Amino acid sequence: MPSLEEELFPSTPGKFKIDRAHAINRQFNRCFASTSTMFLWALFLIALTASYLSFQSFVDSGSRYFSASWGGIQWEKQVRNSAQIHRSGGMSVLVTGAAGFVGSHVSLALKRRGDGVVGLDNFNNYYDPSLKQARKALLNSHNVFIVEGDVNDARLLAKLFDVVAFSHVMHLAAQAGVRYAMENPHSYVHSNIASLVTLLEACKSANPQPAIVWASSSSVYGLNEKVPFSESDQTDQPASLYAATKKAGEEITHTYNHIYGLSVTGLRFFTVYGPWGRPDMAYFSFTRNILQGKPITIYRGKNGVDLARDFTYIDDIVKGCVGSLDTAGKSTGSGGKKRGPAPYRVYNLGNTSPVTVPTLVGILERHLKMKAKKNVVDMPGNGDVPFTHANISLARRELGYKPTTDLQTGLKKFVRWGSL
Numbered sequence: 001m002p003s004l005e006e007e008l009f010p011s012t013p014g015k016f017k018i019d020r021a022h023a024i025n026r027q028f029n030r031c032f033a034s035t036s037t038m039f040l041w042a043l044f045l046i047a048l049t050a051s052y053l054s055f056q057s058f059v060d061s062g063s064r065y066f067s068a069s070w071g072g073i074q075w076e077k078q079v080r081n082s083a084q085i086h087r088s089g090g091m092s093v094l095v096t097g098a099a100g101f102v103g104s105h106v107s108l109a110l111k112r113r114g115d116g117v118v119g120l121d122n123f124n125n126y127y128d129p130s131l132k133q134a135r136k137a138l139l140n141s142h143n144v145f146i147v148e149g150d151v152n153d154a155r156l157l158a159k160l161f162d163v164v165a166f167s168h169v170m171h172l173a174a175q176a177g178v179r180y181a182m183e184n185p186h187s188y189v190h191s192n193i194a195s196l197v198t199l200l201e202a203c204k205s206a207n208p209q210p211a212i213v214w215a216s217s218s219s220v221y222g223l224n225e226k227v228p229f230s231e232s233d234q235t236d237q238p239a240s241l242y243a244a245t246k247k248a249g250e251e252i253t254h255t256y257n258h259i260y261g262l263s264v265t266g267l268r269f270f271t272v273y274g275p276w277g278r279p280d281m282a283y284f285s286f287t288r289n290i291l292q293g294k295p296i297t298i299y300r301g302k303n304g305v306d307l308a309r310d311f312t313y314i315d316d317i318v319k320g321c322v323g324s325l326d327t328a329g330k331s332t333g334s335g336g337k338k339r340g341p342a343p344y345r346v347y348n349l350g351n352t353s354p355v356t357v358p359t360l361v362g363i364l365e366r367h368l369k370m371k372a373k374k375n376v377v378d379m380p381g382n383g384d385v386p387f388t389h390a391n392i393s394l395a396r397r398e399l400g401y402k403p404t405t406d407l408q409t410g411l412k413k414f415v416r417w418g419s420l
């Protein structure tokens with residue numbers, strides 16, 4: 001039996017037309033002998049076709065307007081209100097991925113000090129969207145409006161820049177997760193490459209052009225062995241598709257900086273953790289499993305060496321993001337044309353003290369007062385790197401970035417948040 005979709009949209013449209021034409025012909029010969037009847041029926045068919053075509057165009061335009069969850073006078077008012085600046089010298093920031101982990105924290109921090117903030121998020125289901133809705137509710141209670149939409153929607157972006165002359169864009173929307181790239185590679189291309197280009201196109205055409213700060217990743221260092229990782233180190237050996245899309249993002253933003261005069265700052269985040277975090281990350285899923293008495297899997301590197309990460313607490317990352325926005329020079333272009341050189345910057349935002357995964361588990365066990373059921377296995381070839389370690393001298397010098405929370409303290413805050 002043909003599916004509803006096949007019935008509505010036959011797979012061979014040409015055949016459909018021919019069959020229908022034959023059928024109409026047969027009907028035609030059988031029923032209409034006289035010329036005048038034929039003429040009347042011809043008129044009828046023309047009218048029928050015309051009304052079908054206008055109905056189709058109504059449906060097309062309708063699906064565009066009715067399915068969108070944005071637009072309209074009330075919506076524009078909410079966007080404008082949210083973007084209003086309440087301090088002298090403040091900025092108006094479009095935060096993409098505002099219902100995400102880092103996005104929600106940065107949005108709140110900016111709003112609290114009086115900057116205008118408009119969020120944008122597609123609320124996808126990479127992890128439980130109810131957590132994103134809860135973050136949204138928190139932001140709403142602080143008068144941050146989150147537009148529900150995709151960064152790939154060029155019409156939406158054009159509309160947003162039409163309604164608000166954003167001075168800055170904090171681009172945090174992304175497909176995160178290193179290992180998930182093996183399951184759903186195209187999601188990384190859609191969210192980390194295609195949407196970045198859509199956003200840069202919108203920024204390039206906006207008047208004034210905003211300055212852009214965006215989330216790159218520590219994963220760009222890939223198989224780099226020089227420790228600690230510095231911004232000038234080699235980043236051409238990504239170990240995962242996630243890393244490759246973030247590295248591509250660094251190259252793509254450079255192009256827009258070079259051609260259109262967009263001010264760009266890329267931030268290489270090092271395994272960010274904390275309250276309101278991402279449930280797919282190890283510290284979060286380990287905590288949940290330990291509490292539920294379920295086993296956890298700990299990956300071990302080559303020759304039995306423990307994996308290590310430069311885990312960085314969310315509040316420190318927020319300070320780095322805000323510092324980047326505050327020091328971002330202006331974009332120079334207008335009318336889609338470059339008028340002079342604009343800043344292009346890349347910074348590590350890490351903690352500078354890597355901790356092994358078994359140590360992380362030990363800290364969690366102490367905070368939770370429960371023992372983990374550990375299942376230690378060799379690291380599968382899934383894009384993981386053995387360790388990360390940030391050199392943050394550049395961010396310290398130029399952004400005033402100074403992480404202050406160690407893993408012990410940060411995980412305590414996370415566990416306390418989780419038990420609320």
Ligand SMILES: O=C(O)[C@H]1O[C@H](OP(=O)(O)OP(=O)(O)OC[C@H]2O[C@@H](n3ccc(=O)[nH]c3=O)[C@H](O)[C@@H]2O)[C@H](O)[C@@H](O)[C@H]1O
Binds near residue numbers: 216270
């Ligand atoms: O800095 C980044 O740029 C990235 O940081 C984060 O990636 P990772 O450093 O891989 O964090 P995370 O998954 O918490 O695994 C931590 C450790 O636990 C190990 N790990 C993980 C899962 C598991 O079941 N067992 C295990 O041992 C695992 O092998 C690893 O050694 C972000 O998710 C990513 O989006 C990106 O932002």
